[in-house]
Amino acid sequence: MSDDVKRRSGRHHGDLRRVLEQAALELVATKGVGGFTMAEASRRAGVSVAAPYKHYADRDALLAALATRAYTEQREQYRAVMAGAADPGEQLAAFAAAYVQFAADHPALFELTFAAGLDKARFPALAEAGQALFAELSAPARALCDDEYHARRLVLAIAACAHGHAVFLTEGVLTDEVNPLSFAKREAAAAASVLIAAYRAALA
Amino acid sequence: MSDDVKRRSGRHHGDLRRVLEQAALELVATKGVGGFTMAEASRRAGVSVAAPYKHYADRDALLAALATRAYTEQREQYRAVMAGAADPGEQLAAFAAAYVQFAADHPALFELTFAAGLDKARFPALAEAGQALFAELSAPARALCDDEYHARRLVLAIAACAHGHAVFLTEGVLTDEVNPLSFAKREAAAAASVLIAAYRAALA
DNA sequence: GTCTATAGCTGGATAGAC
């Protein structure tokens, strides 16, 4: 055996986090958060069941790391799509569509953000990432509403509609549609536009 | 020991289903669907772990029975509140508020309807109850839209918004509000009204 | 219809070797 093939034990030096989180995501995507186990994720990553505990204190710590990533990746996505929109109203409509798209592209990350039952007090980074995401959306909303309170209401309304459509999409409620994804995106964006127009009219 | 106290074994003759389902609901309400186990539900119901299997084939069968009840109870609720509304538009707005109220009143039943991961092909009664619920909402929507397709779109849009607000409420996103429940109900109903007006304008 | 008892399995987490 040539020495370019080192010993079989001691794999994944340094990148076990990455490999393990990828395996965990695929596991959550197929079996849901409830179906996720450290043991199964370890098997899929090709390491022993003990290895992950050198990188994560426990099961929840691994899930929290993934959920935090879910928030930061969404933030980047929404920042990008909003940068390409002409005005604050179109930015929020683009966000709504992108929210649905994210749920379709990354069902595991999407589920982790609201169904993992994680204790935000225990994982401050998770809470911070969530707040940073919300703050990203507040900028265009404030441009439309002036005062803070109505901006918050508008963001919540648009996000609620987008979330509902995303859940309907991932739960199979829309399977009757010819293209469930594009239907959900279109409806979420349309709802956002309608809500924005109504809020502007109410404030005028 | 007087004979009005019969032997301790053999309790719950005939009503174990009811007692067990109540215990299961409280368990789901506190620990979520993933935290539900037959063993814990049995303990809370005061019976052995074997007793439930005389009434339910397995764990999923019990959850499916609860989820089916969740659909039928929601159907009754919405039918009742819609009966008190003046026109189809107000009926759907009342539904949106009632949807949020149901999530607040029965968090376990609410969670079961979309997070239990039940196989609808295995539990036909569950699928039927869900369709009956949707049909209940289609009546007012058809009165507003004439054609079937737009009625379906409208119901989905209103339900999506209501669902989003309900999830935000139950997940603690609205804890900053003075009264999260009334806020969510008001916003869900307002979104419904706005969506209805927009659909009517688009069809005119 | 419920019990006791149990088989069989799976998972979380740790100890100690390398």
Next chain:
DNA sequence: GTCTATCCAGCTATAGAC
């Protein structure tokens, strides 16, 4: 940093007594 081995806990479902 990863492994092997292990402990302990908990759950699902069944068998057979009453």
